[in-house]
Amino acid sequence: MDAAAPGLRERKRLATRRAIQLAVLELVAERGLDGVTVDEASRVADVSPRTFFNYFASKEEALMGDPPELPSRSAVEEFVNAGTSGGLLAGINRLLIRATEGSTNDIEMFHRRHALLKQYPQLFAMRMATMRRFEEEVAAVVARRLLIDDPTLAVDVRHLAEKSRLITLVSFAAMRHAWTCWADGESPSQLSERLTQSFDELRNLFASSTA
Amino acid sequence: MDAAAPGLRERKRLATRRAIQLAVLELVAERGLDGVTVDEASRVADVSPRTFFNYFASKEEALMGDPPELPSRSAVEEFVNAGTSGGLLAGINRLLIRATEGSTNDIEMFHRRHALLKQYPQLFAMRMATMRRFEEEVAAVVARRLLIDDPTLAVDVRHLAEKSRLITLVSFAAMRHAWTCWADGESPSQLSERLTQSFDELRNLFASSTA
DNA sequence: GCGCAAAATTGCACAGCGTGCAAGAATAGA
DNA sequence: TCTATTCTTGCACGCTGTGCAATTTTGCGC
Numbered sequence: 001m002d003a004a005a006p007g008l009r010e011r012k013r014l015a016t017r018r019a020i021q022l023a024v025l026e027l028v029a030e031r032g033l034d035g036v037t038v039d040e041a042s043r044v045a046d047v048s049p050r051t052f053f054n055y056f057a058s059k060e061e062a063l064m065g066d067p068p069e070l071p072s073r074s075a076v077e078e079f080v081n082a083g084t085s086g087g088l089l090a091g092i093n094r095l096l097i098r099a100t101e102g103s104t105n106d107i108e109m110f111h112r113r114h115a116l117l118k119q120y121p122q123l124f125a126m127r128m129a130t131m132r133r134f135e136e137e138v139a140a141v142v143a144r145r146l147l148i149d150d151p152t153l154a155v156d157v158r159h160l161a162e163k164s165r166l167i168t169l170v171s172f173a174a175m176r177h178a179w180t181c182w183a184d185g186e187s188p189s190q191l192s193e194r195l196t197q198s199f200d201e202l203r204n205l206f207a208s209s210t211a
Numbered sequence: 212m213d214a215a216a217p218g219l220r221e222r223k224r225l226a227t228r229r230a231i232q233l234a235v236l237e238l239v240a241e242r243g244l245d246g247v248t249v250d251e252a253s254r255v256a257d258v259s260p261r262t263f264f265n266y267f268a269s270k271e272e273a274l275m276g277d278p279p280e281l282p283s284r285s286a287v288e289e290f291v292n293a294g295t296s297g298g299l300l301a302g303i304n305r306l307l308i309r310a311t312e313g314s315t316n317d318i319e320m321f322h323r324r325h326a327l328l329k330q331y332p333q334l335f336a337m338r339m340a341t342m343r344r345f346e347e348e349v350a351a352v353v354a355r356r357l358l359i360d361d362p363t364l365a366v367d368v369r370h371l372a373e374k375s376r377l378i379t380l381v382s383f384a385a386m387r388h389a390w391t392c393w394a395d396g397e398s399p400s401q402l403s404e405r406l407t408q409s410f411d412e413l414r415n416l417f418a419s420s421t422a
Numbered sequence: 423g424c425g426c427a428a429a430a431t432t433g434c435a436c437a438g439c440g441t442g443c444a445a446g447a448a449t450a451g452a
Numbered sequence: 453t454c455t456a457t458t459c460t461t462g463c464a465c466g467c468t469g470t471g472c473a474a475t476t477t478t479g480c481g482c
Contacts, residue, residue: 007478007479009428009429009430009477009478009479012430012477012478013430016430016431037466037467037468038467038468038469039467047431047432048431048432048433049432049433050431050432050433050434050470051430051431051432053468053469053470054430054431054432057469057470058468058469059468121340121343121344122340124339124340124343125336125337125339125340126336128335128336128339128340129332129333129335129336129339132332132335158396162388162392162412163412163416165388165391165392166384166385166388166409166412166413166416167416169384169385169387169388170381170384170385170413170416172384173377173380173381173383173384174377174380174381176380177373177376177377177380180376181373181376185369198377201373201374201377202377202381203417205374205377205378205381206414206417206418207417218449218450219448219449219450220448220449220450220457220458220459223448223449223459224459227459227460248437248438248439249438249439249440250438258460258461259460259461259462260461260462261441261460261461261462261463262459262460262461264439264440264441265459265460265461268440269439269440270439423482424481424482425480425481425482426479426480426481426482427478427479427480427481428477428478428479428480429476429477429478429479430475430476430477430478431474431475431476431477432473432474432475432476433472433473433474433475434471434472434473434474435470435471435472436469436470436471437468437469437470438467438468438469439466439467439468439469440465440466440467440468441464441465441466442463442464442465443462443463443464444461444462444463445460445461445462445463446459446460446461446462447458447459447460447461448457448458448459448460449456449457449458449459450455450456450457450458451454451455451456451457452453452454452455452456
């Protein structure tokens with residue numbers, strides 16, 4: 001009773017959730033973040049203001065999509081056990097692409113949100129906050145991979161944690177880079193392609209004597 | 212009439228500002244972020260609630276220090292004109308150290324703030340938001356440096372901007388890494404030393420075949 | 423269909439937040 | 453001392469976010 005038969009209750013819940021999100025996105029795009037009250041958005045979404053807060057703690061949370069999540073278990077295991085053959089960064093690259101694929105199912109909302117993230121630092125801040133949890137998850141996976149690639153790392157757990165964290169943070173830097181480049185340009189390409197491009201540039205950066 | 216003779220008015224202003232910050236830090240450390248109201252903090256700081264909001268837009272802003280700024284003009288110029296002799300990342304490393312030095316003058320508040328940033332994602336988020344402006348400033352400086360190191364980059368302004376942005380984001384990733392490592396450990400070393408250490412690890416990461 | 427348990431929606435009350443405004447107090451400078 | 457400037461304060465007001473309890477809707481076995 002989850003994906004097979006969501007049930008009327010669950011379907012209505014998702015519909016309400018979506019209605020609220022659309023209402024807020026619509027109004028904010030129209031009048032700006034501070035020009036919209038929860039009451040107005042609730043009227044448009046056709047729910048009571050109280051119900052609004054049952055779904056989201058704030059306008060801002062409604063604007064933001066769901067927090068990013070790790071891709072499927074199999075994709076994670078594939079990355080962890082890839083061995084030293086596949087490049088580490090290339091593996092993280094694939095991992096992040098699969099992770100973003102999940103949230104790109106609604107391209108319309110995706111673009112609107114992105115515009116708002118650029119416009120309102122406050123929203124960007126919230127996004128980064130949700131990213132932090134995701135970072136920890138990725139770092140844990142990277143640590144597992146590092147340990148398999150080089151079991152001797154187990155002798156210094158702290159060093160392993162710090163190393164995987166650094167790799168993760170750098171990877172997320174590349175992701176942010178891809179994101180902004182993709183947004184700044186007239187977005188002729190897919191975000192996933194841009195992500196790979198940024199990872200490539202990252203490697204080039206250190207391959208040359210630039211650094 | 213700036214640094215030489217701040218004047219009574221300016222001195223009182225700074226005193227009030229500081230009193231508010233100390234009051235909020237004290238109370239939040241005691242009762243948690245949500246256990247403190249602006250009214251209480253105002254009473255402790257001995258100002259009216261209205262005056263509180265004349266200084267800070269929120270509790271959170273009072274908790275956060277001033278936003279980071281680029282170091283002195285001379286330090287920036289030194290970096291920009293270092294030539295290809297000094298490593299680029301090493302230069303950014305120095306730049307960021309000098310930038311953080313400015314905000315570390317009050318070690319007591321610095322530590323308290325840091326503890327709160329770890330504890331409350333909301334505060335961390337705000338911090339990242341203020342960082343974004345700083346990132347842009349650094350990226351602009353990095354672009355100048357790149358252009359001097361390799362004038363041919365001028366033919367493709369977009370590529371130059373993207374490259375400098377990637378370098379900046381990666382550098383900030385190293386900074387965040389240093390910051391968390393410094394906080395996780397029993398902080399036996401200076402933050403600046405840890406920063407250099409993270410930058411070193413970053414280079415090692417790509418020097419080896421790990422990537 | 424019927425009816426009951428679970429869950430969702432809603433209204434209400436309430437404390438806190440943040441800002442505009444204008445009056446009053448303190449300061450700078452002549 | 454006098455005046456212009458700046459800072460502080462109180463007041464009013466609308467918005468935010470949450471607890472609570474009443475009401476409505478849905479799920480499900482009968």
